Amino acid sequence: MTGPDESERAPANFVVRALTTWVATVVRHPVATLLLVAALTAASLFHSSRTVRMNSDVSTLLSQEEPFRRDYNDYVAAFPQLADTTLIVVTSNSLDQANDAIVRLRDALAQRPDLIATVYAPGSEEFFRDHALLYLDPQALNRVIEGLAEAQPALAALAVDESLRGLFGQLEVALDNLEDGEAAPGVVRLADLVSGAAESLLAGKPRKIAWADEFVRNDGEIYRLLIVQGQTDFDERIPSRRLIDGIREVVKELGLTADSDVRVRLTGTVPLLHDEQVALQQGLTLAVLISVVLLTALLYFGVRSLPIIAGTLASILVSLTWTTSFAMIAVGEFNVISAAFAVLLIGLGDDFALHVGLRCEDESRRGTPVRTTLVRAAAGVGGAISLCALTSAIGFLSYVPTRYHALADLGIISAGGMFISLIVSFTVFPAVLALIPSWSARDGETNVTSSLIDQLPMRYPGAVIAVSAVLTVAAIAATSQVRFDFSNLSMRDPESESMTTLRDVQAQGFATDYAAIVLAPDLASSVELGARLAALPQVASVETPFDHVPADQAAKLELIDDAAFFLEPALYPTFEKTPPDASERLAALTTLKDRIAALPPQRGDAVAQQAIRRLGQALEGVAGGADPMGRVGELESLVISDLGTRMDWLREALEVEPIEFADLPEGVRTRLVAADGRARIAVVPRGDMSDVDELSSFAAAVATIAPHATGRPAVEMGIGGLVVASFQLAIVLALSMVSVLLLVVLRDVADALMLLIPITMAALFTTAIGVLIGMPFNMSNVVVIPLVLGLGVDTGIHLVLRFRESGSMAEMVASSTPRAAVLSALTTLAAYSSLSVSGHLGMRSLGVLLSIAMVCLMFTSLIVLPAVIVARQKWVDRGKKGQTWVAGAKRDAA
Amino acid sequence: MVLATGSAASGGVDSAVESSGVAAPTAVAAAVACDGVAPQSASCVIESLHRLLAKVTAGPELSFEERCDALTPGVVAAFDVDFMALKSLGPHGGKLSDADRRRWVDAFARFTAATYARRLGGSRGRGFEILEERPARKDTVLVRGQVVGSDKAPVSIDYRMHQVGGAWKIVDVYANGTISQLALRRAEVASLLDKMSFEEAVVYVEDVAKVP
Known part of the structure; x- marks a missing residue:
């Protein structure tokens, strides 16, 4: 199709000439x-170390001008x-322990204003302790009241005589009753408590008796929360590390x-x-290490030329360093996504060096x-590499x-x-290689690559094209199922402490991460607005500020009154x-234990009998050992423990009056009603919010009533x-700009079109495979398709230009180009897979x-593309034959 | 499970009933004249109750049922049975129909009377004396007394009373000065209602009230 003289039509002649001159200079003064x-x-290293910053605030990944961002910022401004x-x-x-821990934590943190800005312990306010019964x-x-009724005799006896x-x-x-064959309620519980202590x-x-647990029984674990805001004037790589380390x-x-x-x-x-930052940085560090190791291994097996390996590694390291500095100058900070550039660069940066090296x-x-070989190599691949650099850059820039x-x-x-890699590949790499006196090329190396290309596309181009066409159609069908997962949470390590704790706390009902937040104009209107929202079918429940005031107060106060009434002798002993002194105490114990021992076995409540006997044995143990008086004294302190404090609490708790919103503590009110009077309503969704359809249905429904609703659903929508709009725009940009560039440079429509085939096919296949393995597009991996379109054309470019x-084809296949292409594809693959x-x-x-x-790219570039080239060549040749024949026929006719 | 009609709750009552049926009614420690004319003071109501108990004991041998019948009106007069019956039910009380409530109160009244009746056998030789009457919280008064007798130590019994329609009625009894009968009943009824429906519970209480 094109002869040797056609290399004059090779892209950007002046670029090649510039590169050749440059390499020649470098080689002269390595x-x-x-x-x-x-x-x-x-x-550059010095500069980077001073300026490098990581911004992990995911919310800044997008423009702050977006309406959903504005609504969210408005909300945060109202409720800082x-x-x-x-x-x-x-x-x-x-x-007891939970409450105690919270109070101690709160006090300790309040003493660190260097670290902590605000501390709020919602459950530990005095108010909630005093009104605890109303909030049940x-x-x-009712169960608490019944428990108190059972305990009344014991509590009253202790109020009069707070001792054993x-x-x-x-x-x-109680034993009197037992002897009469009757039960005394509460005796089992009491006996077990004392037995346990003894x-x-x-x-x-x-172990002391924890009277708090006796008064208000809790099933399962107690949860207490402390909400802390840290000081924010830290300047550091991992954000808030100081805060979190400080808290720990x-x-x-x-x-x-x-x-x-x-x-x-x-x-x-x-x-x-x-935690996300930590995972990210650890993952990236590991990925960089792995990719460098894999790279070196691949180079070693693929090239086995120490100078080339050394030159390549040196080029990569220099590129990385310079690019980091560039990044800080051009952008100013890394974010969660751009930090991955290092791995991308390792994967792509060596391509240039490889092509130059193998050409050498x-x-x-x-x-x-x-x-001389270096200069010749530069001349040979310079054009192709520059074009690759351009198309790769376009692929990356399509997101801008x-x-x-x-x-x-x-x-x-x-x-x-x-571009930095380009410069470095033509600077560092030749300089390193120029230092070696002579070159030992390998001979007789079986060229795996060429045999692969040889076999399939060369021999059966038709079959290859047919198969790819079928696969492409299948892929197009599959892409209709493509899913997007916008959730931030799904990007995080699910096993990190913050994630497992979040799930736990949500399961307990303390927090709903997925609630929509609606701000009502004022407290009064929040009720009606809340009711309208609650009527939506997609809404499970609605929480307005008034929901923080206990419900059913009248009924509860009656119950509380009952308890206050029959506990009178216990709360206000006459x-x-x-x-008692030590001997009186011991005497009381002895009397009881003897009484228990003398208890005849009898009918009646078996459980109570057993509890009493257990108590008798425990008391025998206490009285029997050495120093019984001392032991009894110890027992008393274990049993009585903090009963007095608990009774104080009970006295307060039973004296409560009805409460309304204005009675709530300030810390609670200010978190429900903003300074400007707007009231916060939380709307809990009914469906599964990790399903995009349910998420959008919920967000849309809420928006019909409250257009400025915010919270996770709105933000994620x-x-x-x-992201979807950006994705679509980026694909269109990448594809069109690559096409234009190819046309301009190659000056051949057919060639340009041919080069578009492997990348579009690879993009389709990748999306289809993503659908098949159930991997949705998310905030991170959505960059892949435009990258494929921009970067994937490299191999094709190298092949086509070498072919020209x-x-x-035969000569192209035997040349270094396919081998370099495969090797560079493999190193890129190694680098990318290290991110996994x-x-x-x-x-x-x-x-x-x-x-x-x-x-997919390797398949489409190294197998499908050559087949297409071969097929086209045959078709063109057939055409030429036809033309000659026609020309000949015309001549004959004339 | 059995309702605790035992000594703890009615121990005081028991001992009180052991007051000598033969000897003259004990004198009221405080110098209050109880002339039986309504409205009586709180102490006098207690005085009347104990006089009734003594009378029923002193009289000819009565069967258990007859004693119940004799005591019930006095119990209803002295105790605010409505209050105590409903308080023992807790939150369930609010959900009852009028007919059911009436039934429960009646059963409670009979039960209380039966408790006294049961103990009246062999309760002689002990007298009840009123120590003092003093105001207590929530507009109630406490009538403090004790059962005295020759062989045992005195046992405190306090009655907490409030006014209903001008008349003083008992709302709680504190055996040993501390053990609240109201609390006891509340705990017992809760336990009952854990195991059976309200209907069944009413029948149960009515049955127990018939057991001598």
């Missing part, structure tokens, strides 16, 4: 060049206490470690972001000296005009990186006995819409999808 590069690199919070979740089986649901409250003597006196009365004493691990330090100092009865975990916006090898087989800033940043950084240069080890799910999906794309 040492000086390398020294200069080293100095620049050192300067709700932004950037850290939720400290304290759990314990003991009410009616059934739970008083308690045991009451137990003797047994723990005898076992050497004395305080927790440790308070002794709330893993082996205590209290568990402390962190979740909330700040820890979630922090080719040339060196003809025995030319190294320096979109509204998805984070990817635009990645685009700018990577595009800059492409007289008190003087505390906004993000999703924006040599004029024959990240704990960050977004990065992981990016790695997986990129790897899939690479494999």
Whole structure:
């Protein structure tokens, strides 16, 4: 199709000439060049270390001008206490311990104004402790009242005589009933409590009775929350690390470690972001290491020329350093997505060096000296590489005009990186190679690649094209099922503490991450607005500020009144006995235990009998050992423990009056009603919000009543819409600009079209495979398709240009080009797949999808494209034959 | 499970009933004249109750049922049975129909009378004396007394009373000065209603009230 002289039509002649001149200069002064590069690199390292920043705030990945962002910012401005919070979740089986831990934590954190801006412990306000009974649901409250009724005799006896003597006196009365064959309610519980305390004493691990747990029984674990906002003037790589480390330090100092009865975990916006950052950075560091190792291994097996490997690695390291500096100058910070540039650069940056290096090898087989081969190689591949650099940059830059800033940043950084790689490949690489005196090329190496290309596309081009056509149609059908997952949460490591704690807290009903937030103009209107929202079929429940006031107060107050009534002797004893001395105490115990021992076995309540006997045995143990008087004294302190404090609480709790919204503590009110009077309504969805259709249905429904509703559903819908629009725009841009560029450079419509085939096919196949394996597009991996369109054309360019240069497929196939193409594709694949080890799910999906794309590209570029080239060649030749025949026929006719 | 009609709750009552049926009614410690003319003071109401108890004991041998019948009007007069019956039900009380409520109150009244009746056998030789009457919280008064007798130590019994329609009625009895009968009943009824429906519970209480 094109002969050797047609290489004059090779793209951008002046570029090739410039490159050749440049390489020639470098090769003449390799040492000086390398020294200069080293100095620049050192300067760049210094600059980067001073300026490099990571912005992990996902909310800034998109424009702040978007309506959904404005609504969200408006909400945060109205309720600043709700932004950037850290939720400290304290759990314990003991009410006492949980409450105690929260109070200590709150006080300790309040003493660190350098670290903490605000601390809020919602459940621990005095108000909620005093009104605890009103906040119970009616059934739970009734159970508490019944429990108090059971305990009344014991409590009253203790109020008069707060000692073991008083308690045991009451137990003797209970025994009277037992002897009459009747039960006394509450005796089992009481006996078990005392038995437990006594047994723990005898076992050497004395345990106090926790009266708080007795008064208000809790099933399962107690949860207490502390909401903290940190000081925000930190300037650091991992955000809020100081805050989180500081909190953990305080927790440790308070002794709330893993082996205590209290568990402390962190979740909330700040820890979630922090954990995501950690996962991201760890994943990236690991990915960079893995890709460098894989790269070196591949180069070693593929090239086996130490100078080339050394030169390539040096080029990559220099490119990375310079690009980092460039990034800080051009963009100013890395974000969650653009930080992946390093891996992309490792994968792509070596391509240039490889093509130059293997071309060198080719040339060196003809025995030319190294320096000449380098210049010749530059001339040979310079055009192709420049074009590749351009198309790659276009692929990256196709995101810049979109509204998805984070990817635009990645685009700018990577595009800059492409050009930097180009320069470096033609500077560092030749300089390194020029240092070696002679070249030892490998001979007799079986060219795996050429045999592959040889076999399939060369021999059966028709079959290959037919199969690909079928696959393409299938792929198009599959892409109709493509899904987008906009959720931020789905990108995070699900096993991190912040994520597991979040799920736990949501399951307990303390927080609903997926509620829509609606701001009513004022408190009064929030009721009606809430009712209208609650009527929507997609809404499960609605919470207005008034829902923080307990319901059914009249009924509950009646129950509370009852308890206050029959507990009167316990709460307000008419007289008190003087505390017993040690011998009186012992006497009381002895009397009781003897009484128990003398109890005849009998009919009646078997459970009570057993409890009493257990108590008798425990008391025998206490009285029997050494120093019984001392032991009894210890037992008393275990049993009585903090009863007095609890009775104080009970007195308060039973005296409550009805409360309304204005009575709530200020901390609660200000989190429900903003300073400007707007009231916050939380709308909980009914459906599964990880299903995009249900999410959009819910968000749309809420928006019909409250157009400025915000919260996760609205934000995610906004993000999703924006990402999809950006995605579509980027694809169109990438495809059109690549096409235009190819046309301009190749000056042949047919060639340009041919080069579009492998990339569009690969894009389709990648999307289809993503659908098949159930991997949706998310905020991270949505960059893959435009990248494929921009980057994927490289291999094709190399093949087509080499083919033009040599004029024959056979020669092209035997040249270094296919081998370089395969090798560079493999190294790129290795680099991309290294992203898959990240704990960050977004990065992981990016790695997986990129790897899939690479494999598809390899297939379409190395098998389908050559087949198309061969087929076209045959068709053209047949045409030429026909023309000659026609010309001949015309001549004959004339 | 059995309703605790035992000594703890009615121990005081038991001992009170053991007051000598033969000897003259005990003198009221406070110098209050109880002339039986309504409206009586709180202490006098208690005084009347104990006089009735003594009378029923002192009289000819009556069967259990006859004693119940004799005591019930006095019990209803002295105790605010409506209040105590409903308080023992807790939240369930509000859900009853008028007919059911009436039934429960009646059953409760008979039950209380039966408790006294049961103990009246062999309760002699002990007298009840009123120590003082003092105001208590929530517009009630506490009538403090004790059962005294030759062989045992005195046992405190306090009656908490409020006014209903001008008349003083008992709303709670504190055996040993501390054990609330109201609390006891509440705990017992809760336990009952855990195991059976309201209907069944009413029948149960009515049955127990018939057991001598």
